[in-house]
Amino acid sequence: MPPCAKDAICRMIVCRNISKTYTHGGRKKVVLKDVSFTIGRGERVALLGCNGAGKTTLIKIIGGVEMPTSGKIERHMSVSWPLGFSGGFQGSLTGLDNAKFIARIYGQDYDEVRSFVEDFTELGGHLKLPVRTYSSGMRARLAFALSLAIEFDCYLIDEIILVGDQNFQRKCHKELFENRKDRSIVLALHNNDFIKEYCSSGIVLHNTGLHLYRDINKAIEYYDDISLKVSV
Amino acid sequence: MVHSDLRKLIAGWRIQVRVIHALMIREINTRYGRQNIGFLWIMVEPILFAGLVAAIWRLWKGPEEHGISIIAFVVTGYIPITLFRHCVARSAAIFTANSSLMYHQQVKIIDFIFVRFIIELLGSMMAYIFIAGVLISLDLFPIPKDMGLFIAGWINYAIFSLAICFIIAPLSEVSEVIEKLIPVTTYIMIPFSGLFTMLSWMTPSSREYLLWSPFVNAMEMMRKGIWGDDVTAYYYAWNPIAFSLITTLIGLALCRHVRRTLSVE
Numbered sequence: 001m002p003p004c005a006k007d008a009i010c011r012m013i014v015c016r017n018i019s020k021t022y023t024h025g026g027r028k029k030v031v032l033k034d035v036s037f038t039i040g041r042g043e044r045v046a047l048l049g050c051n052g053a054g055k056t057t058l059i060k061i062i063g064g065v066e067m068p069t070s071g072k073i074e075r076h077m078s079v080s081w082p083l084g085f086s087g088g089f090q091g092s093l094t095g096l097d098n099a100k101f102i103a104r105i106y107g108q109d110y111d112e113v114r115s116f117v118e119d120f121t122e123l124g125g126h127l128k129l130p131v132r133t134y135s136s137g138m139r140a141r142l143a144f145a146l147s148l149a150i151e152f153d154c155y156l157i158d159e160i161i162l163v164g165d166q167n168f169q170r171k172c173h174k175e176l177f178e179n180r181k182d183r184s185i186v187l188a189l190h191n192n193d194f195i196k197e198y199c200s201s202g203i204v205l206h207n208t209g210l211h212l213y214r215d216i217n218k219a220i221e222y223y224d225d226i227s228l229k230v231s232v
Numbered sequence: 233m234v235h236s237d238l239r240k241l242i243a244g245w246r247i248q249v250r251v252i253h254a255l256m257i258r259e260i261n262t263r264y265g266r267q268n269i270g271f272l273w274i275m276v277e278p279i280l281f282a283g284l285v286a287a288i289w290r291l292w293k294g295p296e297e298h299g300i301s302i303i304a305f306v307v308t309g310y311i312p313i314t315l316f317r318h319c320v321a322r323s324a325a326i327f328t329a330n331s332s333l334m335y336h337q338q339v340k341i342i343d344f345i346f347v348r349f350i351i352e353l354l355g356s357m358m359a360y361i362f363i364a365g366v367l368i369s370l371d372l373f374p375i376p377k378d379m380g381l382f383i384a385g386w387i388n389y390a391i392f393s394l395a396i397c398f399i400i401a402p403l404s405e406v407s408e409v410i411e412k413l414i415p416v417t418t419y420i421m422i423p424f425s426g427l428f429t430m431l432s433w434m435t436p437s438s439r440e441y442l443l444w445s446p447f448v449n450a451m452e453m454m455r456k457g458i459w460g461d462d463v464t465a466y467y468y469a470w471n472p473i474a475f476s477l478i479t480t481l482i483g484l485a486l487c488r489h490v491r492r493t494l495s496v497e
Binding site for chain 1: 262332334336337
């Protein structure tokens with residue numbers, strides 16, 4: 001590997017010829033077939049696709065939670081775990097124990113992480129209860145707070161931002177879109193207005209294929225087009 | 233090039249040490265909680281198992297067999313086999329059980345196996361030291377004649393147990409049948425584990441077959457280390473090492489394969 005200087009590729013996520021097939025009980029389901037794309041530093045990518053088109057699968061592959069059946073993915077920046085309703089936590093442990101665990105594996109100071117999490121989530125005494133007793137909104141808050149406390153170059157977000165009350169949404173927007181303008185974001189979401197406002201490019205998943213548009217409006221146009229065909 | 237690779241290796245090593253440390257604390261917390269004696273529970277089961285079986289044997293067979301203390305003999309057999317059986321039982325479906333942690337890239341599936349193995353190893357070693365200490369003070373257990381040989385045997389036994397876990401863990405994810413067969417298999421293998429007998433008590437022909445078993449070789453080493461010239465032992469020290477190496481290589485390849493196809497909720 002050459003030393004990373006200003007070379008653009010060194011600050012990107014590069015996915016080459018990714019395929020993913022799930023096999024269960026002898027039945028195969030192809031989710032992604034030979035897709036390639038890059039995500040640049042500071043780029044905000046919306047993931048568009050109908051239910052079951054593979055948005056969550058793609059996010060999991062980018063985040064290294066699942067491996068592609070074939071193809072290669074290179075991450076030249078730190079990538080968060082997929083922030084969603086599930087995953088990343090141990091349900092039988094308390095919110096604070098989970099925070100402690102995550103601080104440990106990412107090599108962060110627990111006291112700093114803890115005070116940020118307490119402040120950001122406003123969960124108060126709930127943090128001392130097992131995570132399995134949390135509502136999905138509370139889990140989302142915890143996941144979000146932890147990923148912000150650890151600081152990643154790229155955030156993977158799966159339908160999570162619109163969860164929670166107005167106050168929490170405002171906080172998220174401030175932390176993510178104002179204080180961390182320079183970070184990359186991959187966002188799987190159905191809300192077009194939101195996408196138009198915050199994302200710069202779009203990836204549309206359709207029939208195991210992938211279309212990347214560097215212009216978000218074109219991506220939405222194409223997505224509306226195909227979803228219209230599906231509904232007709 | 234070599235330099236940066238080495239640096240990467242060191243960085244990776246540091247991360248894995250951090251992850252294993254965090255996973256161990258998490259495992260101990262979830263398994264034993266913070267109430268009463270907490271993590272000391274890890275040594276209770278081996279102590280009870282070895283202690284009670286030794287007491288039964290003592291009542292059933294008298295104080296000595298082949299000139300050595302029955303209680304000590306049973307303890308030296310049961311503590312290692314408890315280590316092995318617990319390790320294997322804990323490796324079944326280990327990846328599915330921990331799948332929520334795979335959301336974090338630096339957590340590797342091998343870490344789960346290491347963590348559970350280390351916890352079992354610590355538990356059985358603490359149990360061994362405790363029980364031997366009590367028995368030595370009661371004059372029911374000899375002071376080890378050759379500590380080095382004993383430790384070498386113990387390491388051989390433990391490494392082979394770990395190597396088996398590397399195979400069981402991925403196989404149990406692939407096939408539920410294998411998961412169901414584990415308890416009966418570990419039970420059936422008891423006669424081939426050197427638990428009840430020393431090779432010198434057996435006929436030369438059966439001895440030859442049993443010398444293929446890594447467990448028997450390691451067990452003979454441990455017992456020779458404890459009793460020294462009071463017993464005759466037969467063993468090849470390389471046997472468990474060679475078997476462990478082969479088993480580990482196969483196991484790691486299986487783990488790698490399973491990781492690629494693992495679907496995480």
